[in-house]
Amino acid sequence: MTAILSNAQLRNVGSASRKLTAGLPPATVILSFAVILVVILWSLVPGLFTSLSPVTGDTASKLAAPSAAHWFGTDYLGRDQYARVVHGTASSVTSALVAVLIGLVVGSIIGLASGFRGGWVDAVLGRFVDVLLAIPGFLLAVVIVSSLGFQTINAAIATGVSAVAVFARLMRAEVMRVRSASYVEASYLEGGNRLHALLGHVLPNAYRSVLVLAVLQFGTSILIIASLAFLGYGDPPPASDWGLLVASGKTYVTAPWLVYAPALVIVVTVLSVNRISRWLRNAK
């Protein structure tokens, strides 16, 4: 019998070590992490990346094409577009983070209560989530931001509220899945109470996919907040949120880099976030 057991063991160790030696994530994922690192540094220490000011420019060199001096060219006031993008990062990224946190925390609590408690709690919260889902997300964000006032932080709150439903649904589904697992039932048999089951078993098993969603939603939030800024619902100029840069650049047809540079930064950032999210989902 021992011989058979050790054989089974060997087989298993083999497959486990294969997983471990799979080692480094794919090149695209490493690249994505590098992009995100740069974006984080841009938002934390923009001064390290550019010595030029994002608010004052040299009108003599206005609407200049990209060059060694001005990587992304200059705008109608001669301001360096690269400096504006770098200095606009903090606001664009932090607001997306705020939005995700609102969605994640509120949505998770709703989903957790709904899925774990069941019954009338589930019915009431379920209708509330239905309502949030029924109003098209972007419209909901627009209405909220128009009520709160045109500021980037309000755009972030609006985006966060419109994401609550997605988090709540996923959390509820995950909790329901884990709740019926036999190891949760086993914990009741071993004298555990509901709180123990919730904190010890349900949450640790349910939160992973919710976190993956949070990463994905971070990318989506960058897009939505950029869209709100594009429509002029964020901080007004001279702020340089990415979406706002694209909006103010689009009037200068002769200087397309004013649109494409910030647009490219948005696309590359969101693409990287999405790639990381997909990698996390598959690695799970």
Added chain:
Amino acid sequence: MSADLLTVEGLSIAYGPTGVVHDVSFSVAKGESLALIGESGSGKSTIAKAVLRLLPHGEATAAGRVALNGRDILALPEKQFRPLRGRQLGFIPQDPASALNPVRTIGAQAQEAAALLGETDPSVRRGRILDVLEQVGLPDPVRVYDSYPHQLSGGMLQRVLIALTVLPRPSLIVADEPTSALDVTVQKLILDMLTELRRDLDISLLLITHDLAIAAERADSLVVLKDGAVQESGPSRDVFAAPRTDYARSLQADVPALHPDRYRDQRTAFQPARDGDYRTGHVSSPSARLQIDVRDVTKRFSAGGMDVLACDGVSFSVERGRTHALVGESGSGKTTAVRLLLGLEQPDGGQIAVAGQSTSGRSRAEVRDIRRHLQLVYQNPFTSLDPTWRVSRIIREPLDQFGVGTKPERAQRVREALEAVGLPSDVASRRPAHLSGGQRQRVAIARALVVRPDVVVLDEPTSALDVSVQAGILELLSKLQRELDLTYLFVSHDLALVRQVADTVSVLRKGQVVEDGAVEDIFSRPQHPYTRALLDSIPLATPAAALGEVATEAKQLAKATA
């Protein structure tokens, strides 16, 4: 012997760099049957897929020769191979529930099989389909024809699949564990039907199975596989009666049906009870010795407007240190009975007593205390352990929850429990994903034992495991019972297994106990027809040749009387 229909020579298959099948050779003669036997990971299903050319594109590479009627089918271009599919090579899959398209009717899918006959008129095809559905013993072919798969039972679906496979009269059928997803009594009927059809239509069979007893009963010759390589092969009766390799020998020794008394001599000095009075036959005050006493318990569920009586006056009792088995097929109520006993469901009526204490009308705290003496080992160790926890914490969970001992004492008891179930101590720091199925089940047993319960409920504790692993677990359980004077309630659908491990047994059917008593009595003198049907479904483990003779005799007899 006629020419070989299927010849496999030096077949090796790899998924990427990982080889799963190594240099396998065997052959099947026309009209013959051959069984590939092995446990999970032996490569038996991969070989079947290679013979059918159904290995996933680009992921698997096969080397060697697979010849059907002398043509190497691995070398054929797909265009030339396609006409052989279905017409020459039929396939019966493992799980009938997923083998038919859920959104199309049986008839629509049967038409595809019937098209292989070369018949162009759909109504003629329909006639042929209805004929063959009747031939496989489906009572109402027209209704089956118009049904969707989810409207039929597993047994009926497998009949449908067999019907569709034999319809184009292939020369070889590859059957991949054709009955392992079905209830035992249905298994036997399906295998009987397949054997008969095969003989009538002169179809060869390549049977893939993990069950040595079924293989020996149904196949002319056997190939024993382990880790993708052939261990032993030859005529069934030879391999079976005198296995030459250690592996085949241990495999043979681990099959419950072949060794009814394997654990019997190891158990406590149990005196067979006198006929009919096993419950009260002991002199020493019987009620004190009853660890579990379930009296007349009923439980009703309503689902979809229908009331289902899951337990209908179920009674059984278990004495200290004994093993009682609840036997039944799916829907028999055995799982409900266990859940009622464990307090996971509340009974509608009846009495449940554990160690002489009744569980009804007690406070939560008291019931919780009773539970401590009553632990459960789940059927599937892949879902009963929290994947995010380490083994040491999993085993410690009941101690933490019941507040037993100090921290170092708990750690000590976890170490003891691991040792008791025969796991090395370094397992403690691993997560379940890094353990094999057998190891996981040992962890589950350790978790159940760590609070030193009196009664352990074993809910099909080995049905998710390979036979050799199963044997190890059963040995462990019987050792622990002896050492700790445990009382077991063993839930199973497998009568052969029950005969090995249990002292007394209750046979359940549709929520009722149809028969109960000492295992010896039930097995030697079954009273109820359902018990007899269950017993009949245990493979006889007589080599197929003998069975064939009986069958031909019967057929001749039938002809003579006709």
Added chain:
Amino acid sequence: MTGDYRRFALTRAAQAIVVVLLAYVFTFLIISVLPGDAITNTLRDPQHGLSEEDIQRIVAFYGLDQPVVIQLLLSLGRFLTGELGFSLQSNLPVSQLVGDALPSTLTLATTALVIAIVFAGAIAYGAQYLPGKWAAIVRSIPSFFLSVPNFVIGLVLIEFFAFRLHSFTTTDPNSPVATLFAAITLAIPVSAPLAEVLIASLDHESRQEYAVVARSRGLTEARLFAKHLVKPAALPSVAMVALIVGELLGGSVITETIFGRDGIGTVVQKAVTGEDQPVLQAVVSLSAVVFVAVNLVADLASPLLDPRVKIRETKLKEKVGA
């Protein structure tokens, strides 16, 4: 069975109505209760040139001098009878504003939906049946589509097709070609989740045992796809298509701005900048009605299309009964 279905349909319809009403209340609360006394600011704005009587009439109509609860009941009562009120900016009936803008948005959204379905179908088919390397590239398209903001797509399309290739002019945004490009702009981000669902369910279905069994009967891949895989793989996408309708309504705000189209999106924009609450309230609630109605249809259709769903239907009934 039909009795079961009728009960299921009625329950779902009742739930849908409740959700629409709650959505109305929720929107009302956001607009009226959140900080900012917008409505009187707007009214007093001399630009609107409203006379004192006009203002009094409007204040009385919306019950602005009364508690919020009364305002809500007044407003909800009118909504139930189909009365949407008046715009604070133009003094026109909201129903007229919406009615004028609706055809343009409807054309845009339906065209975009068709394009999104075509895109998603093509991506999913390519991901399944193109040779290895190409399939991998096609598989990454949805992720790329999800990373590009709507407005960037629009600006790029205009830059290339209007300014360089002169396929259309931005001065005539309602021409068929301009509409097509606007619809493509709207469709691209929306097609991504649909494509992902299709890819996932095609992957799932083609790995199912029944697909293997069908192959063992000599079906070609093309026949297998057409006869076996399309239907079960497409059924989950029906729900996704219904969900997408919401995205289309939201996305049209941006798309219409970029292409200079006059539609619901423009109405929303004007209402937001002009703090025109009755218009916002009406547009958002009507969007919710459309979204809920489409999803109700998808829900009610699925048991009819998918024989598997009938099992779930009984489960649902239990849940409702409990």
